[in-house]
Amino acid sequence: MKEFLQQPWPWYVAGALIGLIVPILLLLGNKHFGISANLRHACAACFPAGINFFQYNWKKESWNLFFVGGILIGAMIAAFGIPDPNPILVHPELVNELKDYGITDYSSMVPTELVSWDSFFSARGLVMMIGGGFLVGFGSRYAGGCTSGHAIMGLANLQWPSLVATCCFMAGGFLMANLILPFIMKL
Amino acid sequence: MNHSQTEIVTDFEVRSLDTMCINESEQQHPWWYNFKYLAVGILFGIVFVKAEIISWFRMQEMFRFQSFHMYGVIGTAVVVAAISIALIKKFKVQTIHGEDIHFTPKKFNKGQIIGGLIFGLGWALTGACPGPIFAQIGMGITVMIVVLLSAIAGTWVYGYFRDRLPH
Numbered sequence: 001m002k003e004f005l006q007q008p009w010p011w012y013v014a015g016a017l018i019g020l021i022v023p024i025l026l027l028l029g030n031k032h033f034g035i036s037a038n039l040r041h042a043c044a045a046c047f048p049a050g051i052n053f054f055q056y057n058w059k060k061e062s063w064n065l066f067f068v069g070g071i072l073i074g075a076m077i078a079a080f081g082i083p084d085p086n087p088i089l090v091h092p093e094l095v096n097e098l099k100d101y102g103i104t105d106y107s108s109m110v111p112t113e114l115v116s117w118d119s120f121f122s123a124r125g126l127v128m129m130i131g132g133g134f135l136v137g138f139g140s141r142y143a144g145g146c147t148s149g150h151a152i153m154g155l156a157n158l159q160w161p162s163l164v165a166t167c168c169f170m171a172g173g174f175l176m177a178n179l180i181l182p183f184i185m186k187l
Numbered sequence: 188m189n190h191s192q193t194e195i196v197t198d199f200e201v202r203s204l205d206t207m208c209i210n211e212s213e214q215q216h217p218w219w220y221n222f223k224y225l226a227v228g229i230l231f232g233i234v235f236v237k238a239e240i241i242s243w244f245r246m247q248e249m250f251r252f253q254s255f256h257m258y259g260v261i262g263t264a265v266v267v268a269a270i271s272i273a274l275i276k277k278f279k280v281q282t283i284h285g286e287d288i289h290f291t292p293k294k295f296n297k298g299q300i301i302g303g304l305i306f307g308l309g310w311a312l313t314g315a316c317p318g319p320i321f322a323q324i325g326m327g328i329t330v331m332i333v334v335l336l337s338a339i340a341g342t343w344v345y346g347y348f349r350d351r352l353p354h
Contacts, residue, residue, distance in 0.1 A: 011256050014238030015263025021231055023271035026288050027280070028223050034208025035318040039342040053346035056201040061210050066221040068321045070228015071235065075325030078236035090244045091253035109242045110314065110328055117330050128312055133334035135309025137341025140317060141205055142302025142352065147316040149207030151261055156268030157290055165299040172307015177250035181311065
């Protein structure tokens with residue numbers, strides 16, 4: 001049983017379980033699935049600074065902070081309780097491309113040559129972590145949601161603005177991965 | 188009574204600005220009721236790690252059309268969620284506390300295009316959207332705390348300039 005759980009789970013199992021989170025949250029208490037809102041609640045709770053956008057009763061949304069706290073604990077359980085001992089299997093073309101950038105370590109979920117405390121003071125590490133994080137936070141709030149709120153909750157509720165947002169997420173991703181990332185990697 | 192009523196309405200208006208996910212419940216519960224959401228989060232965190240949805244490599248594959256994995260995950264999730272929502276609406280299913288389930292339609296604005304593109308750039312760069320950032324921290328990639336703080340800073344800067352940005 002443990003070995004069965006340790007191997008990477010297939011997409012249809014993961015997709016179905018994530019899809020079920022939407023009705024579970026609705027049935028448990030009328031809560032709408034969406035994670036990036038927590039970044040806003042963090043601002044509202046810690047540094048509202050008189051900004052209108054952060055003037056609301058964030059405590060009413062504290063359920064969502066419990067939810068992401070759960071994600072953190074769940075990831076800990078999976079990583080230390082039922083770890084996959086094998087390195088992640090990646091498409092050979094990607095392996096080739098990344099080798100040119102000096103990325104050869106597939107032992108973690110992230111490339112340790114880029115995302116680690118050691119690479120924190122390298123130009124490309126800094127751009128990826130500080131720059132990337134900033135774009136994620138700024139963009140998701142500007143768009144009104146992230147992958148969970150728009151691409152899953154919004155699309156499932158047949159909201160066409162969410163379809164627009166999801167298409168733009170993908171367009172931005174294609175642009176970065178194929179055209180911009182090669183330059184950042186050479187920093 | 189009247190005063191507090193208006194206050195609730197305006198607070199809801201601010202809370203629902205530029206966000207898909209709001210607490211629609213009007214009921215008051217003790218704070219420890221929130222542990223049920225912690226439990227759902229734990230399930231989500233386990234799926235994140237075991238299906239490698241939080242892997243930077245899987246995101247790069249997705250944006251290069253080298254793997255079906257992420258399209259399969261998101262596609263299945265949307266279909267399962269859509270069927271569930273349709274059933275909830277059709278049978279007017281209530282919450283476990285006997286409250287009607289509400290949905291708020293989302294209005295279109297330019298933010299979904301501009302912000303969407305900006306988010307996409309960040310998604311492919313860090314290989315993580317907001318949920319996976321928490322999962323990566325949980326599995327011991329502590330440097331992702333920097334990414335999280337930077338994302339919170341990005342959200343704050345958006346809030347600061349919100350009135351001057353095209354919407």
